Amino acid sequence: MPGHPTLAFTPRRRAVLLPTLALGLLAGAVGPARADNWPSRPIQLLIPYPPGGSADLLARPVAARLQERLGQPVVLEYRPGAGGTIATQALARAKPDGYTLIMVLAAHAINASLYPKLPYDTRKDFAPVSLVANLPLIVAGSSSLRANTIGELIAEAKAAPGKLTFGSAGNGNTGHLAGELFNSMTGVKMTHVPYKGSAQVVTAMLAGEVQLTFDSISTSMPHIRSGKLRALAVTSAKRASLAPEVPTLAEAGVPGFDINGWYAILAPAGTPPAVVDRLSKEIATVIAEPELKKQLAANGYEPVGSTPAALGAHIDAEIKRWSKVVKESGARLE
Numbered sequence: 001m002p003g004h005p006t007l008a009f010t011p012r013r014r015a016v017l018l019p020t021l022a023l024g025l026l027a028g029a030v031g032p033a034r035a036d037n038w039p040s041r042p043i044q045l046l047i048p049y050p051p052g053g054s055a056d057l058l059a060r061p062v063a064a065r066l067q068e069r070l071g072q073p074v075v076l077e078y079r080p081g082a083g084g085t086i087a088t089q090a091l092a093r094a095k096p097d098g099y100t101l102i103m104v105l106a107a108h109a110i111n112a113s114l115y116p117k118l119p120y121d122t123r124k125d126f127a128p129v130s131l132v133a134n135l136p137l138i139v140a141g142s143s144s145l146r147a148n149t150i151g152e153l154i155a156e157a158k159a160a161p162g163k164l165t166f167g168s169a170g171n172g173n174t175g176h177l178a179g180e181l182f183n184s185m186t187g188v189k190m191t192h193v194p195y196k197g198s199a200q201v202v203t204a205m206l207a208g209e210v211q212l213t214f215d216s217i218s219t220s221m222p223h224i225r226s227g228k229l230r231a232l233a234v235t236s237a238k239r240a241s242l243a244p245e246v247p248t249l250a251e252a253g254v255p256g257f258d259i260n261g262w263y264a265i266l267a268p269a270g271t272p273p274a275v276v277d278r279l280s281k282e283i284a285t286v287i288a289e290p291e292l293k294k295q296l297a298a299n300g301y302e303p304v305g306s307t308p309a310a311l312g313a314h315i316d317a318e319i320k321r322w323s324k325v326v327k328e329s330g331a332r333l334e
Contacts, residue, residue, distance in 0.1 A: 038098050038275050042073040045265075046091055046102040048084035049169060052199030054216035058133055058263055059103050061295055065286040080196055083107055083172030085118060092120035096270035098279070101129070106174040106262050109318035113326045114172045122319060127276050128311035129265040130283040133301040136236040137178055137261055138217040138246065140229045145211040150233050150252035153212070157188035164190045167201040167210035175201075177322065178214035178235050178259045180329035185254055205229055216261055217242055217300040235259040242300035262304075262318075264311055276308050 045063055049055050056076075063074040079087035084107045094100035112122040120126075139150070145164075147153035157164050168175035171194045183190055193210050195201045198219040204210050205220075206228055213220065217240055223229040224243070233249045234240045237258040249257035265283060267276055284305035286292060293303050306314070325331075 036274075038272070038278070039070050039072040041099065042075055043070070043098070044075045044077055044100045046087040046100070047076055047078045048080060048087035048102065048104065048107075050078055050080045050197035050199060052219075053169060053197040054135060054218045054261065055103055055105060055263060057218050057299055058135075058296065058301055061292060062132060062283070062286060065289065065292055066282060069282050069286065080170075083111055083114070083170050085111055085115065085120075085172075089119045091266065091268055092125040094268050096127070096268040096272075098267060098271050098275035100268065101279075102266050103132070104264055104266055106260075106318065106322075107170075107172050108264075108266075109315055110174065110177055110322045110326070111172050112319045113323040114177075114331060123312075123315065125269050126266040127269050127271045128308045128315060129267055129276055130280045130308070131304045131306040131311045131314055132263045132265060132283060132287060133296060133303050135261040135263065135301050136217050136234045136240040136242075137175060137214050137259060138220050138224070138234050138240070138243065139182075139232040139249065140205065140213050140215055140220045140224060141232055142205040142208055142211055142213075142229060144208040145230075147232070148230065150247075150249060150254065153232060154186050154188055154253070157186075157190055161189040162191050164212060165193050165210040166190050166212040166214060167193045167195055167204050168214065169198045169201055169216075170194050170196060174259065174261045175214040175216075177325055177329065177331060179212075180331040181257070181259065181325055182214070182249070182254065184329040185257060202229075221300060240300060241297065241302075262314075263301075264315070280306070280308050 047055050047059055059076055063076060067074040079090055087102055091100060091102040111118060147156045166179045176192060179192055195204060198216055201213050201215055202219055202223060205213055214235060220229060221242055224231045231243060231246045233247050233252045235249055239248055287303040287305050296303055
């Protein structure tokens with residue numbers, strides 16, 4: 001087989017194709033897939049948020065390396081909306097043959113308790129493949145926010161209940177629940193403003209439309225470094241390697257606050273176990289590569305990798321955890 005050309009992403013409406021093989025492969029066999037010859041045609045990876053967000057920044061390099069190892073194109077298809085449930089529903093309805101996957105975020109576990117009725121079962125309709133990475137959230141302020149510290153933020157919010165606004169990448173997003181939990185734990189009332197993705201939140205912050213965001217560190221940090229946004233704290237239990245100078249919320253006066261974003265790959269329930277195991281091992285191999293680890297770390301991601309069983313247990317624990325957060329915070333969908 002001839003050598004692969006340079007990896008590149010080419011926009012195709014909602015989808016992105018990594019063209020490392022001849023285009024003729026796109027018209028490959030469409031009959032039922034067998035585990036022993038998988039993959040024999042392109043693989044579709046659903047992304048539940050728009051391009052430019054934290055899921056996209058992680059999916060692109062991981063998909064590029066998976067494509068090289070699997071020898072088939074990996075297509076990223078963006079299906080944003082409804083807190084990630086549109087893309088997730090599409091996966092639940094997809095053929096369980098290993099050719100349609102999704103990269104879910106922590107919102108996948110949050111939605112199980114935040115939405116009164118989902119068009120799928122969060123656990124039964126999906127086959128866990130691998131936990132890919134963790135990513136801290138950062139509390140960032142816009143130029144319209146007077147507070148420079150968490151203490152000042154709490155004081156400002158208490159002085160004018162409901163006046164301060166915080167943006168998130170959408171209802172049910174980890175940033176949304178982080179903000180609601182902050183409200184609950186500090187006794188303040190800030191107003192949530194949902195957007196359609198992290199990139200849109202950052203744009204709104206730069207324009208001064210909202211004063212605050214609990215956003216993925218990967219999308220906010222470039223603007224913090226440029227001075228257009230300012231960092232107040234990170235939401236994880238320990239300081240972020242990407243911004244070690246920024247205190248945790250616990251250090252800044254909100255003891256016990258600990259929220260991390262996470263990213264995982266799922267397949268439809270019923271996908272052949274051999275395919276799921278192969279995918280899991282390939283993902284673990286890819287994210288352990290020094291070059292990719294360095295690239296991900298530059299954007300704040302902490303590569304993980306896991307077995308399907310470990311991911312299933314993680315999702316079960318997260319569903320239980322977020323159910324408690326939703327109940328205690330009083331979060332509601334607008």
